[in-house]
Amino acid sequence: MRWRPLLALVIGGALAGSVHLAAQTGPASTVLARAIDAENQGRAREAIAAYREAIALGAVVPGVLGLERAFALVAQEDSVLPALDTLIAKFPREGSLRNAQLRALVTVGREREASRAFIAWREAEPSAIDPYREYARVLLFHGRMAAADTVLAEAVQRLGSTRGMLLEVAQLRAGLGRWAEAAGSWREVMQEEPYFETAAFYAMLPTPVAFRDTVRAIFTAGSAPLGARQALAQLEVSWGTPRRGWEWLASLPVRDTTIAIWQQFAEEVERAEAWGVLTDVLVAVQRARPTSAHAIRAARAALRAGADTIALRLAREAQQGPPADRRMTDGVPIELEALARLGRAADAERVLAAAAPTLGPEIVRRQARTIAMAWIRAGDVDRARRAVREAPIEDADLVAGWLALYAGEIGVARTALRQLDTPDPQRVEVLAFLARTSATQSRSIGEAFLAVARGDSARAIRAFEQVARDHAELASLATLVAARIHQGRGELAKAAELWARLVAQDGQSPEAAEALLEWGRLARRQGDRAAARARFEQLILSHPTSALVPQARRELDRLALEDRR
Amino acid sequence: MIAGYRLPRMARRLIALALMAIAMPARAQHLLLPMDDAQANHLKAYGVTFGALRDGVRSEWLLNYRGGAFLLPDLPSLRRAALLAGVSVEAIDAATLRTLRTAMAEGNMDAVPLEKAPRIAIYTPPDAPPWDDAVTLALTYAGIPYDAIWDDAVLDTDLSKYDWIHLHHEDFTGQQHKLASVYRDAPWFVRSRERDLAMARRFGQGDIPALKKAVAGRLAAFVERGGFLFAMCGSTETLELALAGRDVDIAGVPADGSPLDPAADGKMDWLRAMAFGGAALEMAPGVNAMSDIDGHQVNVPLRRQQLGTFSLFGFSAKFDPVASMLVQNHRAVLRDFYGVTTSFTRTRLKPGVTILAEEAGAPWVKYVHGTFGRGAWTYLGGHDPEDPQHAVGAPPTDLALHPNSPGYRLILNNVLFPAAKQKPLKT
Numbered sequence: 001m002r003w004r005p006l007l008a009l010v011i012g013g014a015l016a017g018s019v020h021l022a023a024q025t026g027p028a029s030t031v032l033a034r035a036i037d038a039e040n041q042g043r044a045r046e047a048i049a050a051y052r053e054a055i056a057l058g059a060v061v062p063g064v065l066g067l068e069r070a071f072a073l074v075a076q077e078d079s080v081l082p083a084l085d086t087l088i089a090k091f092p093r094e095g096s097l098r099n100a101q102l103r104a105l106v107t108v109g110r111e112r113e114a115s116r117a118f119i120a121w122r123e124a125e126p127s128a129i130d131p132y133r134e135y136a137r138v139l140l141f142h143g144r145m146a147a148a149d150t151v152l153a154e155a156v157q158r159l160g161s162t163r164g165m166l167l168e169v170a171q172l173r174a175g176l177g178r179w180a181e182a183a184g185s186w187r188e189v190m191q192e193e194p195y196f197e198t199a200a201f202y203a204m205l206p207t208p209v210a211f212r213d214t215v216r217a218i219f220t221a222g223s224a225p226l227g228a229r230q231a232l233a234q235l236e237v238s239w240g241t242p243r244r245g246w247e248w249l250a251s252l253p254v255r256d257t258t259i260a261i262w263q264q265f266a267e268e269v270e271r272a273e274a275w276g277v278l279t280d281v282l283v284a285v286q287r288a289r290p291t292s293a294h295a296i297r298a299a300r301a302a303l304r305a306g307a308d309t310i311a312l313r314l315a316r317e318a319q320q321g322p323p324a325d326r327r328m329t330d331g332v333p334i335e336l337e338a339l340a341r342l343g344r345a346a347d348a349e350r351v352l353a354a355a356a357p358t359l360g361p362e363i364v365r366r367q368a369r370t371i372a373m374a375w376i377r378a379g380d381v382d383r384a385r386r387a388v389r390e391a392p393i394e395d396a397d398l399v400a401g402w403l404a405l406y407a408g409e410i411g412v413a414r415t416a417l418r419q420l421d422t423p424d425p426q427r428v429e430v431l432a433f434l435a436r437t438s439a440t441q442s443r444s445i446g447e448a449f450l451a452v453a454r455g456d457s458a459r460a461i462r463a464f465e466q467v468a469r470d471h472a473e474l475a476s477l478a479t480l481v482a483a484r485i486h487q488g489r490g491e492l493a494k495a496a497e498l499w500a501r502l503v504a505q506d507g508q509s510p511e512a513a514e515a516l517l518e519w520g521r522l523a524r525r526q527g528d529r530a531a532a533r534a535r536f537e538q539l540i541l542s543h544p545t546s547a548l549v550p551q552a553r554r555e556l557d558r559l560a561l562e563d564r565r
Numbered sequence: 566m567i568a569g570y571r572l573p574r575m576a577r578r579l580i581a582l583a584l585m586a587i588a589m590p591a592r593a594q595h596l597l598l599p600m601d602d603a604q605a606n607h608l609k610a611y612g613v614t615f616g617a618l619r620d621g622v623r624s625e626w627l628l629n630y631r632g633g634a635f636l637l638p639d640l641p642s643l644r645r646a647a648l649l650a651g652v653s654v655e656a657i658d659a660a661t662l663r664t665l666r667t668a669m670a671e672g673n674m675d676a677v678p679l680e681k682a683p684r685i686a687i688y689t690p691p692d693a694p695p696w697d698d699a700v701t702l703a704l705t706y707a708g709i710p711y712d713a714i715w716d717d718a719v720l721d722t723d724l725s726k727y728d729w730i731h732l733h734h735e736d737f738t739g740q741q742h743k744l745a746s747v748y749r750d751a752p753w754f755v756r757s758r759e760r761d762l763a764m765a766r767r768f769g770q771g772d773i774p775a776l777k778k779a780v781a782g783r784l785a786a787f788v789e790r791g792g793f794l795f796a797m798c799g800s801t802e803t804l805e806l807a808l809a810g811r812d813v814d815i816a817g818v819p820a821d822g823s824p825l826d827p828a829a830d831g832k833m834d835w836l837r838a839m840a841f842g843g844a845a846l847e848m849a850p851g852v853n854a855m856s857d858i859d860g861h862q863v864n865v866p867l868r869r870q871q872l873g874t875f876s877l878f879g880f881s882a883k884f885d886p887v888a889s890m891l892v893q894n895h896r897a898v899l900r901d902f903y904g905v906t907t908s909f910t911r912t913r914l915k916p917g918v919t920i921l922a923e924e925a926g927a928p929w930v931k932y933v934h935g936t937f938g939r940g941a942w943t944y945l946g947g948h949d950p951e952d953p954q955h956a957v958g959a960p961p962t963d964l965a966l967h968p969n970s971p972g973y974r975l976i977l978n979n980v981l982f983p984a985a986k987q988k989p990l991k992t
Contacts, residue, residue: 146871153866177954210960540649553651554965557706564705 028057035066044073052083060087061096068100078108092124099134106138114138118151122158129155129164136168145175167196174203179211183218190227197227201234212239220248226261233265242274246281254288262288275305283310292318292327299334303341312338328358336367340374343454345383348374372399376453381406405430406450411440433481437473444470448478461485465498476502476509483515492522503538513539513546520555529559595657596639598647600632601895606968609650610635611977612707616646618682618984619710626890626985628882629674630665633893633978636676650708651968675882677890683728683793683983685711688719688735688784688800690757698733699797699949699962703976706964716764719780724787728983732800734905734948736855737781737807738816739774742799742905743853745819774816781807785839789938795979798904801944802858805841809833817850824850839937840944841913859946860929861907872901872953875922875931890982891934891943892921896971901931903955904948909933922975932975943979950975 035050047070055063064080064087071079084101091097098121105114114135121131132155139148149172155165170185186200207215215235219228229248236245249265252258266281282298299314311334318331332355339348348371356364368387375384381403388399401416414434417427430449439445448463464482468475483498499515506512520535536552536559543549598610614635617624622643625636637643639656647654657665669676687701691713704711712727724730736742739761744754758773765776781804788794796804806815810833814826825848826832835842847854853864862868876898880888901907901924908929914920915935921943922932934943948955950972951962967973 144871146869149866149869208960537649541645544648549651553649556649557965560708561705 028054028059031057032059032062032066035063035070039066039070039073042073044070047073055083055087060091061094064097064100068104077104078110080104095130095134098131099138102135102138106142106144127159129159132159133165133168136165136172140168140171140175143175145172148172149176166192167199170200171203174206177208179204179207180214180218183215186231187219187225187228190225190231194225194227197231197234200227200231201238204231204235205238207235207239216244226252226257230261234268237265237268237272237274242269242272242277245269246277250280250284259285259288270301275301276307279305279307279310283314286314286317290317290321292321292331295321296327296330296334299331299338303334303337308338308341312342328355329363332359333363333367333370336370336374340370340377343374343377343379345371345374345378345380349387369399373402376402376406376450377455379450379454381450402453406446406453408441408443408446410434410437410442410445433474433477436477437471439471442467442470445474448481457485457489476506476511479506480511480515483518487518496522507542510543510546513543513548516543517548517552517555520552524555524559529562533559594639594659595662596637596643596647597627597631597655597657598635598637598652599655600634600893600974602632603653603655604632604895604969605653606651607632607895608703608707608964608968608970608973608977610652611974611981612709613637613643613646613650613652614679614981615682615707615709615984617643618679624679626677626679626893626981627665627669627674628677628886628889628893629672629879630669632895633890635679636662673879673882675886675889677886677985679981679984681984683980684726685709685729685731685980686714686718686724686727687711687731687733688715689713689733690760691715692756692760699973700731700733700795700976702949702962702964703973704980707977709977709980716761716776716780717767719783720768724783724792725790727787727792729793729795729980730784730787731979732784732794732796732804734798735777735800735803737777737800737803738810738820738855739772739777739807740816740820740855741773742803743817743819743850743855772816772821774814774821777803778807778811782811785837785937788839788940788942791939793940793979793983794942795945795976796942797945797976798948799855799906801840801909801946802855802906805838805858806833806844806846806856809835809838809841809844810846811837815846819850835915838915839942840915840918840933840935841909842915844910844913855906858910858913859906859908860910860927861903861946863903863907864905870907870929872903872907873924873927874898874900875924877922877932878920886985887941887982888919888921888934890985891932891975891978893978894971894974895969899950899971899975900953902947902950902953902972904946906946908946909944943982945975 031050031054035047035054038044038047038050048067051063051066051070055067064084067083068077068080071077081101081104084097084104088094088097088101098117101117102114102121105111105117118131118135121135125131132151136148136151136155139145139151148168152165152169152172166185166189170182170189173179173182173185182204186196186204189196190200204215216232219232229252233245233248236242236248245265246269249258249261252261262281262285266278266285269278269281278301279298282294282301286294286298295314295318299311299318302308302311302314315331315335315338318327319335320326332351335351336348339345339351352364352367352371368389372384372387375381375387384399385403388403398416401413404410404416405413414431417431417434434445437445444463444466448460448467451457451460451463461482464478464485467478468482471478479498479502483495483502486492486495486498496519499519502509502515503512503519516535516539520532520539523529523532523535533556536555539546539552540549540556598604598613600607600610604610614624614626614637617637620642622638622640627634627636636657644654646652666676668674685704687698687704689698689701693701701711711731714722714730734742741754741758761773761776765771765773768776768779770776770779784794784804785808810829812834813829813832814821814823815829815833816825818824825846827848829846829848833844833846835844841858844856844858846856854862854868861870861872877892877894877896878888879897880892882889899922908924908927908931910929911923912928914930914933918933918935920930920932921934923930931947932943932945934941936942947953949962951964951967951970964970964973
C-alpha cells in the first residue's frame with residue numbers, strides 16, 4: 001500500500017518525459033486509437049501489432065509505453081527491450097525510452113543490464129539528474145533500497161547535491177528506516193509541494209514508536225508547512241494517538257481551507273472510532289461555521305463519547321438557529337437521550353412535552369423508551385413503568401425486560417432480553433450473567449443491576465457482594481464484577497480483598513484466572529514482585545487453558561527483566 | 566452388590582488404590598522437548614534445559630533429532646517449569662525411548678549428554694540497556710542467568726571462573742565504530758567515551774585503543790586456556806583487528822589523536838588472531854568500516870551489500886558433534902540481518918576455520934567456529950536476528966513476539982554447547 005504514491009510517480013515520471021515525441025496527428029493517431037482499443041479489450045496480440053505500427057508511423061513514446069503495457073498483459077515484459085534498444089539508439093536523450101528500458105530490465109530481474117543501461121544514460125547526459133532520479137525511482141518501486149541509496153549517493157558525488165530528487169531521497173530514507181532523516185526530507189518536500197502529504201503519510205507510517213517523537217519534533221518545528229501538519233495528524237490517527245493529531249491541527253487559523261482539513265480529519269477519526277477526539281473536532285467546526293447540521297453531527301459524536309453535557313448543549317444549539325435551519329426532529333431525540341443519561345428525567349419529560357406539537361404523536365410515542373430509561377437512571381422504577389405504557393410495542397418489550405431485571409424478575413427479564421435482536425453490549429453482559437443461574441426471582445440481582453443503571457457504583461458493589469452471598473453459582477462472577485467496580489473507583493486494596501476471596505473460595509472458577517492476573521499486576525505495581533510472580537504462576541499452573549495465560553507469561557517476562565535491572 | 570454388605574476396610578483401601586492407579590496415567594520416565602515445529606516456544610526450551618542443568622539434573626541433547634530436541638527426566642519440577650514458560654513437552658516411556666535411540670543410532674543423529682550449566686559472562690557496559698545486545702535479550706527471555714562484566718572485570722579478575730563469555734558490538738580497536746563523525750555530540754556517545762577514558766586512566770593505559778587492546782588480549786588468553794567465546798556484530802571483526810594490531814597504530818585521530826600508521830596493513834601480526842588473516846584495514850577516517858573482513862559494509866553507502874539469506878550446514882552428529890550442536894535448528898535457511906559487521910569475507914578466514922552458515926554464491930559467510938589453544942570461539946555476524954535493519958536508537962526487539970526465532974536459536978545453541986564439554990569431542 002505504501003508504494004501506491006510511488007507507483008504514481010513512476011508512471012507520472014514516464015508520462016511527463018514523453019511530451020515532445022507524444023503529440024500525434026494523422027495516421028499515427030488513428031493506429032494508436034486502434035491499439036488502445038484492442039488493449040482495453042484485452043486483445044494483447046492485436047494491440048502489440050498496432051503499437052508497433054504506431055511507432056513506425058512516428059508515435060514513438062506513446063507507442064513504446066503502450067507496447068510495454070501490452071507485453072505486460074501477456075507476462076512478456078522483456079519483449080519490449082529489443083524495440084527500446086533500436087529506439088534509444090535513434091533518440092539517445094529521450095528520457096521516456098530510457099526510463100521504460102530501466103523499468104523493464106529491473107522488472108524482469110536483469111540487474112546487471114539495468115545497471116549498464118543506467119550508466120549509458122548517465123554518460124549520454126552527464127550533467128542531468130534524470131538518469132539518477134528515474135533509476136532510483138524504479139529501484140525504490142521494487143523495494144531495492146540499498147541499490148537506490150547507492151544511485152542517490154552517486155548523484156551527490158557526481159552532481160554535488162540531490163536537489164531535484166527530494167522526493168526520492170525522502171522515500172529512500174523512510175524505506176531504509178532512517179526515520180529522523182526521512183522526516184526532515186519529507187518536510188522539505190512538503191515545503192515545496194504541500195500535496196505530497198499523503199505520500200509522506202504512507203512513507204512514515206511504519207515509524208517505530210521510539211522514533212515518533214523525533215518525527216513529531218521535525219514535522220512541527222518552527223513554522224511547519226501545512227502539508228507536514230496534515231501528514232502528522234494522519235499519522236497520529238494511524239499510530240493510535242488521534243488526540244495528538246488533533247493538537248497539530250487545532251491551532252490552525254480559521255479559514256475555509258482549515259475547515260476542509262478539519263472535516264477531512266474528522267472522517268479519519270470517525271473511522272478510528274475515537275469519539276472523544278471526533279467530538280472536539282466537530283465542536284471546533286461548529287464554532288467556526290455554526291450550522292444545525294454541524295451541531296447535530298457533533299452532538300451525536302459527543303453521545304458516543306459519553307460527553308452527555310456537551311451533547312445536550314449541541315442538541316439545543318441545533319434547535320436554536322434560524323427557523324429554516326432548525327433540526328427539531330434530529331435535535332430533540334439527542335437532547336432527550338443526553339438528559340436521560342444524566343438522570344434528568346423530569347427535564348426530559350418537559351422537553352418532550354414542549355416539542356410534542358412540532359414532532360407529532362408518533363415521534364413523541366417513540367421517545368417513551370428514552371423517558372422510561374431516564375426515570376430508571378433517576379431511580380424511579382414506578383415512573384419508568386408509567387412512561388413505558390406509552391411506548392410502541394417493541395420499545396415497551398425492551399424496557400419491560402430491563403424493568404423486570406431491576407425488579408428482580410429474573411426469569412421474565414431473561415426471556416424478554418433474549419428475544420431482542422438489537423446489538424447492545426450491556427444486554428449481552430446481563431444475559432451472560434443471568435445464564436449462570438437458574439433462579440427466576442432475585443431481589444439482590446435486580447438491585448445490583450439497578451445500581452449499575454443509576455451509575456451508583458458504591459451501591460452496585462454492595463449489591464453484587466450480596467448476590468455472591470445469595471447465589472453460590474454466581475459467587476465468583478459477582479465477586480469479580482464487584483472487584484472490577486472497586487478497581488474502576490481506584491479502590492485497589494478493596495479490589496485485592498475481593499480477588500483474594502475469590503481465589504480462596506472459587507479457585508477453579510474461570511473468574512479466578514482474571515482475579516489472579518489483576519491481583520498479580522497490582523502486586524507488581526506496588527513493588528511486591530515475589531507476590532506478583534506467585535499470582536502469575538498460580539494462574540498458569542491452575543488454569544493452563546485460560547486465554548489469560550499468555551498475558552501471565554508476559555508479566556513473568558517483565559518481572560524477569562525488572563529483576564535483571 | 567448385596568444391600569447392606571460392606572467390604573472390610575483393607576479391601577476398600579486396596580480397591581481405592583487400584584482405581585486411583587487406573588485413573589492416573591503412569592508417569593512417563595522422560596520428557597522430550599521437541600525442537601521442530603511442534604515446539605511452541607523454542608527459546609524458552611533452552612531456558613528450561615539450562616534450569617534443569619543448574620539444578621543438577623542431567624539432560625541429553627538429541628542432535629539432528631526433531632530440530633535438536635532435549636531429553637530430560639520426567640520430574641514435576643521440570644513439568645512445572647515447562648508449563649510456566651509455555652514450552653511444549655512430550656512424555657516418553659522407556660519403550661518409546663528405546664525405539665528413538667535405535668532410530669538415532671541408524672541415522673545421522675546422536676545424543677550428547679549435558680552435564681552442568683555453564684557459567685556465563687556477558688561483556689557489556691554497565692549502563693547498557695538489556696535490549697542493546699541480542700544475547701542479553703535471548704538469555705533474559707529464556708531465563709538463563711549470567712554475570713555482566715566490563716573492562717575492569719576482564720583486566721582485574723580471574724576469567725577462568727566462567728565457561729562462556731559473550732561479546733557483542735564493542736569496538737576493540739577503541740574507535741567506537743567510527744561513529745564520532747555522526748554522533749560525537751550525542752549524549753550517549755559522549756558518556757561512553759568519558760567512561761572508557763576514565764577506565765583507561767585507571768588501568769594506566771594512555772588512550773581508549775590501548776585499553777581495548779589490553780582487554781582483547783585478556784579475552785584471547787581466556788580462550789587459549791580453555792574458555793568458550795561467542796561474539797556477534799562488530800566485536801568479531803574488531804577483536805581480531807585488536808589482537809593482530811596489538812603493536813600497531815590502527816586507530817584514527819578521533820580515538821587517539823594520531824592518524825593510523827599508513828603501513829599498518831604490513832605490520833599486522835595475524836598469528837595472534839583467532840579467525841582471520843591478511844585483512845586490509847580501512848584507512849580512510851571518514852569511511853565507516855574497519856576492514857575488508859565484513860562482507861556487507863552496511864555503513865558505507867557505495868559498498869553496502871543487500872541482505873539475502875544464509876543456509877546452515879548439516880554436519881555429522883556422530884563425527885562432528887560440536888559443529889552439529891551449533892547449527893541445531895528447525896530451519897535450514899534463515900534471513901540475513903545487518904550489524905556493523907554483518908558477515909565475514911571468505912578470503913579472510915584462516916585455514917581450519919569451520920564455516921557453519923553461508924550465503925550461497927556470496928563472497929562472505931555468516932557464522933564460523935574454530936579452536937584457539939585449548940578453547941573455542943564462535944562468531945555470528947549481524948546485530949539482531951529479528952531486526953534486520955537495526956539502527957542506533959531502534960526500539961528493543963520483543964522476543965515474546967518471536968518465541969520460535971531460528972536466528973536467536975543459534976545464539977542459544979552456543980550457550981548450551983559448553984554444557985556438553987565433558988563428553989570427548991571428535992572435532
